[in-house]
Amino acid sequence: MGNKKDSTVLWWVGWIAxxxxxxxxxxxxxxxxxxxHVGTMHAPGVQVLWVTAVFGSWMVLLVPLIIIMYSKVDKAxxxxxxxxxxQQFSKAKQEFKVRYIEIDxxxxxxxxxxxxxxxxxxxTIRRGHLVNATLKNGRxxxxxxxxxxxxxxxxxxxxxxxxxxxxxxxxEPVSPDKIxxxxxxxxxxxxxIGTEKADH
Numbered sequence: 001m002g003n004k005k006d007s008t009v010l011w012w013v014g015w016i017a018x019x020x021x022x023x024x025x026x027x028x029x030x031x032x033x034x035x036x037h038v039g040t041m042h043a044p045g046v047q048v049l050w051v052t053a054v055f056g057s058w059m060v061l062l063v064p065l066i067i068i069m070y071s072k073v074d075k076a077x078x079x080x081x082x083x084x085x086x087q088q089f090s091k092a093k094q095e096f097k098v099r100y101i102e103i104d105x106x107x108x109x110x111x112x113x114x115x116x117x118x119x120x121x122x123x124t125i126r127r128g129h130l131v132n133a134t135l136k137n138g139r140x141x142x143x144x145x146x147x148x149x150x151x152x153x154x155x156x157x158x159x160x161x162x163x164x165x166x167x168x169x170x171x172e173p174v175s176p177d178k179i180x181x182x183x184x185x186x187x188x189x190x191x192x193i194g195t196e197k198a199d200h
Contacts, residue, residue, distance in 0.1 A: 015072075018065060019062065022062065023054075023058050026057045030053040034046060034049060098193070098194035099187065099195075099196045100188065100189040100191070100193055101192070103190045103192075107165060108165055109150055110152055110168065111168065111169075114170070115149050118150075119149060122173075124179070128146065130146075131171040132173075134168070134169055134172075135169065144171070153191060154187050156180070156182060156187055156188075159188070
């Protein structure tokens with residue numbers, strides 16, 4: 001990280017130096033060119049011509065420098081955002097212990113008929129439904145979280161996944177007054193994201 005900061009500082013110093021240098025290069029060229037082909041600075045209109053030529057060509061030289069600067073600034077902001085999010089994620093992993101197992105997305109998919117049923121049910125949270133599921137054998141599984149009406153993403157209050165997602169034959173939304181006071185460590189995520197791997 002220290003090397004990256006040093007590199008960034010050196011780049012900014014270099015960019016400023018090139019910007020200043022390009023101005024003096026423009027001055028030197030047009031001073032020589034005008035003196036040779038037009039006349040001295042004391043001749044009528046030469047000073048205006050010199051100023052126009054110097055600053056006009058300098059602006060042209062600055063265009064690629066500005067483009068490079070913009071891309072560098074954009075990358076610096078993106079790197080800072082990634083570093084900040086990585087730090088926040090690491091902190092969250094330490095504070096919130098979530099158990100997980102990894103099941104392929106295709107195997108977490110809810111039956112299409114149940115997805116259609118969810119489309120008629122108000123969301124528990126944005127893009128998510130908390131439901132009680134009924135399995136083929138009649139067993140009930142409470143507090144199943146479904147993302148985007150089709151992805152069975154997690155189950156609350158279980159130590160392991162003891163059934164296949166395809167075993168779910170019916171779902172009923174959890175009543176708002178029966179939603180438990182969730183604790184992070186009691187969730188079992190099925191997408192492989194978490195801090196502690198559970199038995200499967």
